[in-house]
Amino acid sequence: MNSFIPWVGGKGKLLWIINKLMPDRYTRFIDVFGGSGTVTMCRPIQRGCMEVYNDFNGNLTNLFCCVKNRPMALLAELGFLPLNTRDDFNILYKFFSRGEFTDDYLQEEMDLTEVYLKPPDAEAIRALMLERTPRGSVRRAADFFKLIRYSFSGGAKSFGGKPCDIHRFFHLIWECSRRLANVIVENKDFEEVIRQYDRAGAVIYCDPPYYKAESCYEVEFPPEDHQRLHDVLVTCEGYFIVSYNYQDYICELYQDCYIFRTSRPNSMSQTAGSEYEEVVITNYDPRKACWQLSMDSLLGGDGDTRYELIHEPEHPLKI
Incomplete structure (x- = not known):
């Protein structure tokens, strides 16, 4: 993938x-x-x-930890939320329904569903949030993600010079979060x-x-x-x-x-x-x-x- x-x-x-x-x-x-x-x-x-x-690279491993363990908060920080389409909601629902999402910040993640999703969607997602996750800086991860995506060849050193719609990567973040579920992330x-x-x-x-x-x-x-x-x-x-x-x-x-x-x-x-x-x-x-x-x-x-x-x-x- x-x-x-x-x-x-x-x-x-x-x-x-x-x-x-x-x-x-x-x-x-x-x-x-x-x-x-x-x-x-x-x-x-x-x-x-x-x-x-x-x-x-601590910025990189922090980003991987947040993609793996705090995807909801990361998506909110990146401005993906609130969700605009039923397809986006379905992706979210399928991800959480696999039973792999755990979070030490469970209350914060659940609060985000209240802000960005409407009933009954919020209740459906809240019922599936069962995970624990290590502490990570979501804002720092979001900023680093944008820096990479807007830079030349992902080097995070110079502006790429081409327009980049961050919202195109919504699906990839969810797919990678699922793939990383059982991967140990070290720095x-x-x-x-x-x-x-x-x-x-x-x-x-x-x-x-x-x-x-x-x-x-x-x-x-x-x-x-x-x-x-x-x-x-x-x-x-x-x-x-x-x-x-x-x-x-x-x-x-x-x-x-x-x-x-x-x-x-x-x-x-x-x-x-x-x-x-x-x-x-x-x-x-x-x-x-x-x-x-x-x-x-x-x-x-x-x-x-x-x-x-x-x-x-x-x-x-x-x-």
Whole structure:
């Protein structure tokens, strides 16, 4: 499913290879540099599999917490309410009727239904509000959401220059709130969250700020953090997958791993036909962890998309 926000370095165009290289069996999934949450939310929900979304950007994780736990208050702050159509009400009703909405601020949320909905609609929604939620700043989340949506390429740094109707994203917020219902949202340094959730049956996905492109990201990521990320990953018990831009330094740094190279259209370039090369790195051999893969499929790719195995370690980290 689509995320409710765009984000610098979003992985929508790389999902096909990330999903293809994913192990067949695992018990937890940790999205360490979560960003827009696209990789987490596009995963099929697996019974009994723990999911963790983490990002070091406090404004971003606050927004995710509010989308997950306080959607009614967030929609009110964004100006979506009062509802203008029966379709909007039906979406709201279906969401709450799933029995997944809980809220520490139950009274406040119920009061909002009194203000923005008319009887009997208000009573119908109030009867379904049963949730508890951690404290979060709804106003700060709404302001950050607008900042991202009005900025260029979701970078939250410069005005996008195109009109944006915030109301178009009403449906996405409700859909993403439901998808995040059982996802743990963390706001921690990457090393801390990896060490906390690493297990033998875990998949740890990392999409760090790209090498020599760190200035494009809102949260600081100094050059030495690339080494620090590598050093903590190679000690992991679980599987890990890392996506990076194709750079000699990165390929040399991860010589103890399997490295796959691919390319995609460069959406940030104004030159027609411009492509951007990326690598996907694993600590395991996908041919052994993914039953549907073979050497031919690893080298071939699908349709117009191509990827190739450019490095195979002499001594794999994970057998």
